[in-house]
Amino acid sequence: MYAALRPGALAALILLTGGLAAPARLDAADKRPMKIEDLYKFKRVAAPQIAPDGKRVAYQVGTVDLDANKSSTALWVAATDGKTPPKQLTDPKGKRDAAPRWSPDGTKILFESTRSGSSQLWVVAADGGEPKQLTDISTGASNGQWSPDGTHVAFASSVFAEFSEKPFAESDKLNKAKDDEIEKSPVKAKVFTKLFYRHWDEYVGDKRQHLFVVEAKFGDKAGEFPEPRDVTPGDRDANPTSSTFSSGDDFTFTPDSKHLVFTAVPERDEAWSTNYELCRVSVTNTSPKWETLTTANKAADSGPKFSPDGKKLAWRAQKKAGYEADKWDIVVADCKPDGTLAGEPKPLLEKYDRSANEFTWVDNPRIKQPTIFYTADTEGATLQYVTRIDQPGDMRQHISAYQSVSGLTASRDGTVRTWLVASMTSPPEIRATGEVEPFVIKAEEPKQVAPGGLHMYSIATRQVEVSKANDALLAELDLPRPESVKVKIEDGEMQMWVLKPPGFDPKKKWPVVYLVHGGPQGAWEDGWSYRWNPSLWAAQGYVVVLPNPRGSTGFGQKFVDEITGDWGGKCYRDLVAGLDYVEKLPFVDKDRIGSAGASFGGYMMNWFAVNDIAPRFKCLITHCSVWNFESMWGTTDELWFDEWEHGGLPWEKPGKYAEFSPHKKAGNLAKHKTPMLVVHNDLDFRCPIGQGHELFSALQRQGVPSRMVNFPDEGHWVLKPKNGAYWHKEVFGWLTKYAPPGGK
Template sequence: MPKQTILKKKLALTVLGRCLSLLLVTTIASVGTSAQTSTKAKRPITHEDVWLMKRVGAPAPSPDGKFVVFSLVEPAYDPKDQASDLWLVRGDGSAPPRRLTSTKAAESDVTWSPDSRRIAFVTKREGDEISQVYVLDVVEGGEAQRVTSLSTGAMAPRFSPDGNTLLFSSVVFPGARNDADNQRIAAERKARKYKARTYDGYPIRRWDHWLDDTQTHLFVQPLAGAEPARDLLAGTKLVTEPGFGGRGTNAADTLDAVWTPDGTGVLFTATTERNAAAYAPVETHLYLVRVSGGEPQRLTNTGHSYARPTFAPSGQTLYALRTPTTDGKVYHLDRLARFDWKDGTLSAEALVAPTFDRSVESFGITPDSQTIYVTAEEAGHEKLFSMPARGGEAKLAFEVKLGCYVNLAIPPRASAPLLFANWESAVNPAEIVRIDLPAGRHTLLTTFNTTAAEQIDWQPLQHVWFTSRAGKRIHNMLVLPPNFDPTRRYPVFTFIHGGPHTMFRDQFFLRWNYHLLAQPGYVIVLTNYTGSTGFGEKFAQDIQGDPFGTCGSEITEAVDEIAKTFAYVDGERVAAGGASYGGHLANWLQATTTRYKCLICHAGLINSESQYGTSDTSYFRELANGGPVWEQNETWRKQNPIRYAANFQTPILLTIGENDFRVPLNQTLENWTILQRRRVPSRLVVFPEANHWILRGEDNKYLFQEVHAWLAKYLR
């Protein structure tokens, strides 16, 4: 019997009244460790269930693989009641995890010494005015010892290959040669009688804060004796370049610094083009600076950006993520590049798996330096792939039908390959796992959330595909409400992901938890529209020059196909909404269709033209729309929601964080003014302490109350 026929028969048996379209294939994933194994009475999910689940951080295995350190956040609605500490678990799972630290301040940036005895981490303890690096002997125990004392603080520590020196980063004032200079400049600025921000170039803002002239530098700190930390970049020509900076993140720049195998130098990523971000892509390159001093040497050529350099355990090969910059495309895969390394020089650059049409999320190299394992997004999951270290075809390690593997880590000095990661799904909050490659499964090393998850009435996501009118295969996931009855008909909320270059994943989503959205009795549709990642580079690039049109149509097509196929889906009671790019698309649906009973828009643009000029990023928007705004090409004119304001009539809920610089407050205010002028039923909620994300527990709880009330008003 053909495979497609078998799938159709199975689905017909599982869902009463379901009529399977020839265009639709559904796979219902299940796993033995999921919440469905419990026989106890279950209850609908609550915001408390979501927000108070323990948050297990990324695994940091010891070099020999015997232990894994990770952070554990024990959340609370009041931030002062929240705890975040380091825990330790044996790599073989032979003993339960134990707490390593117990302090008020959180710890971060954990790293191991080469002998697998000590860890270094960053925290702010009693007496510290700013975060510093501490070292703890895991084998002997005792109290952690502070090893840095810079007035500008410390982050991202790394032990030298001999374990005697720490490399770390600090954010310093330009021109400062030592900590005394930093203290003097800070005092001078504090004594100013005026307050002003002055700029001569781009960028000026990032995420939720204004930028200043401080820079991220690299320091080395001997662990023996009283020698002070030394700034490896102070006085170099590199840091005087107007566009100098590290790889930008939502917080501070990072330099991705690693020691060279012989310990005589430090490899890092940096840019000298940050000031060109308004009109060109910003490339980050690999640099080498000697610990003995001197000018950093750039090692890579123009045409690509590089990130996260990592040496193979053999010390003879360097790997880094590489992204093209010169072809004018709006999206590229992060691919793994390989370099031969000898005597401080790079040669023979090549892609490890040039035909691998997925973006590398995390990677690790086996102790024999022969194989690389990577995680990559694919159709709602983050899966594990292997590739020969010297180059070759990437292969799926084993099929993944539930959840995502993230934060892959492979200890470099283990006697055999050991793979550790976080694993999570929509019904399994994240835990630390050890991956068993021959068996194609994992073993849980932590179970902080399993008991709580078993008490909740939720089901794994259903994967659904359909072929759009344009001939594209479009992936979706369905979230079913608690106490699900296939004989009932449920209203639908199609939730739209942001990005656009992200993907709806089978994960435990904190800020917009899928099952909490479904809790009042909705079927949630999650569509990976054109522009999403995890479906190949071209699929993500196809949004260029067509930012809203195709993907907006696909979102509505998905709802219609699913309503025709599943008898429990009420195609007459449908709402749509999303956040960030999902909010952009909600406003596009407002402009172009009356299909939906109501809409929800969080942090969505209403005016592409003013968004271009006020967001913290602009060049991406120029690429996406096919030129600068003043050229007024067809995309700017025809795919801008505000130009269709005469069509606005669908009731809409608007929410926004006041400190959002990615989609600034002005976008929501423009939208609000138009809606009020048009007398469209609407509601505005502004969170004064929030940025692009609603991260305070009580704020997030109120957000869900508003969302549920809005949906109930128009769907129930």
């Protein structure tokens, strides 16, 4: 095993290294179980960005008004030493201020806001004051980025490609006129000439995500705005249309501030190709022709970031064309100030059998070498790692813990870093730490060998709790820590989380909810969710079990790959083994077990329902699932996914599309008659609504107890506050009916 620690080991490490004590909590007897309404009371901390000098961090805090069915997001600033209370920087008055970005000189903060009616870029002084609007583009502005010299800002906007080569004033007027015409027309017909024409939950039609550059001038007169330039005109997206290939920051200025390097959607066959490229254009560009930097790689490249000294460019890259769940490596190449590559890309994680998520550069002053911090899914958590680019054979796990880390940022000199940390018992909050440790390997350090023979070393450092936005609410709630267990499966072990309900008495028999995650290349991690929150499910009076079967990330690429073309095979048998384990637990009532899942997890509910495992569940809950692989291919948005999973097109591989498709065994629904709740939404273009209709028809036609809940205004997820609360009541009501909660 590599350097993952047991959950209990973190406390000892922090005590030894001077970590802060946990805030005071009520005694367990004074706490209460979590309620559905509590899920919407939590402050939603996100998007931390550290100031260039490292003394402060800006971030966004979202609040939900459940009664009013709306949310609002404001900007906050906090000291990274934790010595002064956080301060609210903006008041959006019910709107959304988000995605803060410090100016290079640290005096201003750029952010997105809907305060003027549409999403535009605004700027506020870092010490507070009245924000000033920077952009006024009819198609909206997002993802603002400063140039290194502070003179310009780049942003993304979805525009009609047909107008994009015209001067801005003319093109913006034409974009607005066409949008208005579509909105006002009594005819709502849509005409498509190519894929993609829709994505996730919206029709994109002929619009393309382009990058614009605008001078960072803020006039004192109302209505005066600098004129932006579309630097990526043409019929191609210059920003990822699929979140799978987004690294958070998908474009950046070059060190000379005169060019942009960005993640571009494939030039051709974008609905069935994963060949995302890094491209480069001048900030004065007006031509659809872009320079491609990654022509040698036919798989995905994403998320360019220049080193602090401007001499190297790093990005994430995959190797297998067409495979969205291939391992992400971090590659580094020497470069010139204008962003052109001056050397061959070199992979940093070639010998490390985990996939990199996000990363950030740190200019490490103590070792005088650029260093990269990154996160990776690791055995039911997302942990933080650090590696030197001149020593890719050695890397360290930094701030070891079960939990989930994201949002890495570092000060300009690398001496202070911030990140978000979450767990099943705490939503994301910001932490900070000081100096980066040098890579000095001491003889007495316990050496651990990771997959591939890499030497791994754990590091624990002093952490400062910065945001503390949810301490008061957390102090009220009884949120038991999850336990990690290992289950024997064919060819090895499966990790699984077990979460016991508040007031758990081991002498009683408890019902179980067996939750299957989506993806399928995903994982249940020691993290927080505002949609599928295990603590909330446990609070209803259930033991919650979260297995990570074949296909789960964080257990090596082979484990991930083994789901491909085998959805109903090894993964299913892993889940059966997990259920066997659960039923033998002394506190489990095996006559009160239900199961639920969404997306791939929903598919597995459907596969459970038509196989012999079905009678072992008192009920099933399937959300936005896959029922029929054959109809799924022609109606989903991202064709590469189905074509990779089944080895080709439906008419080329009909047997592979049929082999594990639940609809082929629909007759078994009547045999088992396991009650089933079906949730499916009209705006879900990933697992389209027809999948839910087909399943519900099959259930009703065969007299299986079933209920369908449809949200016409939701996509793959249920995001509106009132809808989310209703969803939880339906789901928990179904469980209560067939597998009543509480210990007996």
